Amino acid sequence: MDVYADILVRILPGLKVTLQVLIFSAILAIIVAFVAGFGRLSRFKIIRFITTIYVELFRGTSLLVQLFWLFFALPAFGIQFTPLFAAIIALGLNYGAYASEVVRGSILAISKGQTEAAIALNMTYWQRMRIVILPQALRIMLPGFGNNIIELIKGTSLVSLITLNDLTYHGLMLQNVNLSYTMPVFLVLLFVYFLIALPFVWLVRKFEKNVSKGVARI
Amino acid sequence: MTWNWGFAIEIFPIIASAIWLVLAVTLGAYFVAAIFGLILTFLRRTKYKMLTYVTNGFIEFVRSTPPLIQLFFVYFALPTIGISLDKYTAGILTLGIHYSTYLAEVYRSGIDAVPMGQWEAAKAMNFSKAQTWFRVILPQAIPPVIPMMGNYLIVLFKETPLLMAIGVHEFLQEAKLVGAEYFRYLEAYTIVGLLFLLLSYPSAMLIHYLEKRLKMKKVRG
Numbered sequence: 001m002d003v004y005a006d007i008l009v010r011i012l013p014g015l016k017v018t019l020q021v022l023i024f025s026a027i028l029a030i031i032v033a034f035v036a037g038f039g040r041l042s043r044f045k046i047i048r049f050i051t052t053i054y055v056e057l058f059r060g061t062s063l064l065v066q067l068f069w070l071f072f073a074l075p076a077f078g079i080q081f082t083p084l085f086a087a088i089i090a091l092g093l094n095y096g097a098y099a100s101e102v103v104r105g106s107i108l109a110i111s112k113g114q115t116e117a118a119i120a121l122n123m124t125y126w127q128r129m130r131i132v133i134l135p136q137a138l139r140i141m142l143p144g145f146g147n148n149i150i151e152l153i154k155g156t157s158l159v160s161l162i163t164l165n166d167l168t169y170h171g172l173m174l175q176n177v178n179l180s181y182t183m184p185v186f187l188v189l190l191f192v193y194f195l196i197a198l199p200f201v202w203l204v205r206k207f208e209k210n211v212s213k214g215v216a217r218i
Numbered sequence: 219m220t221w222n223w224g225f226a227i228e229i230f231p232i233i234a235s236a237i238w239l240v241l242a243v244t245l246g247a248y249f250v251a252a253i254f255g256l257i258l259t260f261l262r263r264t265k266y267k268m269l270t271y272v273t274n275g276f277i278e279f280v281r282s283t284p285p286l287i288q289l290f291f292v293y294f295a296l297p298t299i300g301i302s303l304d305k306y307t308a309g310i311l312t313l314g315i316h317y318s319t320y321l322a323e324v325y326r327s328g329i330d331a332v333p334m335g336q337w338e339a340a341k342a343m344n345f346s347k348a349q350t351w352f353r354v355i356l357p358q359a360i361p362p363v364i365p366m367m368g369n370y371l372i373v374l375f376k377e378t379p380l381l382m383a384i385g386v387h388e389f390l391q392e393a394k395l396v397g398a399e400y401f402r403y404l405e406a407y408t409i410v411g412l413l414f415l416l417l418s419y420p421s422a423m424l425i426h427y428l429e430k431r432l433k434m435k436k437v438r439g
Contacts, residue, residue, distance in 0.1 A: 060422070061414040062376035065390060069407045072397070076220060076404035150282055157284035161383060168287060175294065183298045186291040190283045197282035 007174060007181060007188045014170035015192070021087050021156050021166065022196075026149060028092025029099055033145075036096065037103025051100070058097035064158050066090045071162040087159040095152045102144035106137040139211055146204035153197045167192060226405040233392045233409050240388050243310055244375045250314025251374065252367070255321030259329070260351075262322070277319040285316045286380055293384045309381040317374050324366045328359035365429040372418050372425070379410075389413055 039051030058066065071086040081089065110133050118128040160168035167189060175185045261273040280288070293308040303311065332355055340350040382391035393406035 056419065057415070060419045061411045062379050064379040064382075065407065065411050065414060068390060068394075069411060072403040073407040074404075076402070154282070154284040157286045158380075160286075168284070171287075172290070183295045186287060186295045189287045190279075190291065193283045193287060194279055201278060201282055 003181065003184050004188060007171075007185055008192075010174055011167055011170040011185075011188065011192070014165060014167035017084075017164060018156050018166040018168075018196075021084065021091065021159055021164070022153060024088045025091035025095070025156070026152060028088060029094075029096040029148070029152065030145070032092060032096025033099030033103050036100035037107065040100065040104050041107060055097045055100055058094050059101075063090065063094045063155055064161065066094055067158055067162055083159070083162050083164040086162060087156075087164050091152060091155055091159075095148050095155065098151070099145060099148045102141050102148065103137075106140040106144070107133060109140055110136050139207075142207040143204050143211065146200050146207055149200050150197050150204070153193065153200070157193065220404070221408075222402070222405060225400070225402060226409065229396050229400075229406060230409055232396055233389055233406065234413060236387055236389050236392045237413075239386070240375070240378050243306065243313075243378055243381065243386070243388070244371070246310040247313035247317065248371050248374055250310060251317040251321050251370070254315055254318035255325060258318060258322040259325040262326075277322060280316060281319045285312060285377065286383060288312050288316060289380060289384060305381070305384045305386050308384065309378075309386055313374060313377055313380070317370055317377075320370055320373075321367065324363050324370070325359065327366075328363035329355060331362060332358050362432065365425050365432065368421070368425040368428065372421050375421075376414060376418060 036051045036055055039047050040055065042048050042051075067086065067090040070081060070090050071083065074081065074086075114132055114136070115128065118132045123131065156166065157168045159166050160172065163169075171185045171189045175182050258273055258277060262270050262277070264270060289309065289312045292303065292312045293305065296303065336354055336358065337350070340354045345354065378388050379390040381388055382394065385391070387395075389410045390407075393403075393410045397403040397406040
């Protein structure tokens with residue numbers, strides 16, 4: 001048991017970095033998701049076109065490739081990000097693209113009658129969104145967002161590959177120095193990541209139950 | 219130091235040569251995921267409560283922990299208890315088992331959509347359990363979820379760069395080596411991104427088309 005306590009203490013500094021990456025990239029992802037989600041539903045063709053390209057570009061290539069591109073390839077243009085900044089941007093933009101589909105899908109899921117009723121009441125576009133559509137769409141979005149956050153937590157382990165000293169990185173260092181720790185180190189890492197994800201697993205379940213609660217069936 | 223077309227064209231074949239390996243790993247892992255996912259689906263539906271709990275726990279755990287750590291666990295930690303796998307097997311098994319938990323969920327949604335009457339009819343015909351599953355339920359449960367299964371094939375394909383962490387020479391690893399040799403990374407990593415886009419986008423379009431056709435079929439009855 002001492003081994004596990006020892007490992008836990010030594011990788012704990014990495015937890016701070018992992019949480020930092022997680023929180024900032026989650027905030028970025030949610031902002032991007034709403035901007036891109038609304039962009040894809042825009043009246044203007046050019047905005048729809050640009051956001052579609054962004055979403056397909058980030059969903060069509062893999063996260064690790066984007067991470068490497070931002071960190072190792074971008075310096076060719078004279079832009080050198082710190083590992084932390086590159087990690088937050090890559091994770092935020094990647095999961096933002098996935099979450100934008102959640103935003104778009106949820107808004108489209110609200111029945112057309114709601115929009116028509118809001119227009120009949122002489123509401124402006126923003127009033128319609130703020131008062132009628134979004135409050136209904138949000139509850140549909142929540143389980144999707146929760147799942148995206150779980151994927152994001154899993155994605156944060158990749159930042160160790162661009163030299164950021166997160167949980168995974170600390171674990172690998174520890175394993176390198178002390179090979180007898182190999183098994184316990186990776187077990188501890190698995191459980192720590194699981195513990196970070198667990199609240200969101202529960203939240204998603206709760207949200208999924210809530211989606212259909214108190215909504216009239218048509 | 220900006221984009222150099224000559225250099226890009228020169229190194230493209232080197233990076234692209236990894237395509238057969240990447241496809242083999244993707245298909246291998248997908249095969250594992252499809253079979254193991256089906257096993258998980260059966261296990262969580264048995265009448266033994268304990269087995270259901272264990273299976274559900276396993277699925278939840280594997281789904282919510284990073285595949286990268288799982289890969290390290292399989293490749294570095296398992297040999298310490300006597301299970302040594304080469305990097306390709308380790309990669310295929312890890313990705314396969316990770317995505318089997320997603321496919322188990324897909325199978326479940328398909329099975330849940332089969333009307334109760336089909337189960338009852340199979341029982342009334344005195345079908346055995348195996349007959350009920352393989353002749354009645356699965357042939358109706360799988361086709362509607364094929365687009366979803368296709369989506370996971372693409373997701374799995376995009377997850378293969380992970381294997382560079384244990385030294386598998388897939389696209390990203392090749393690009394890294396080429397980049398290190400000439401100390402130019404821009405072209406190499408851009409080509410990798412392009413390759414992923416070129417391979418995954420048309421496949422995604424194909425699946426989207428399949429999905430649409432399936433929906434139309436349903437409407438037409």
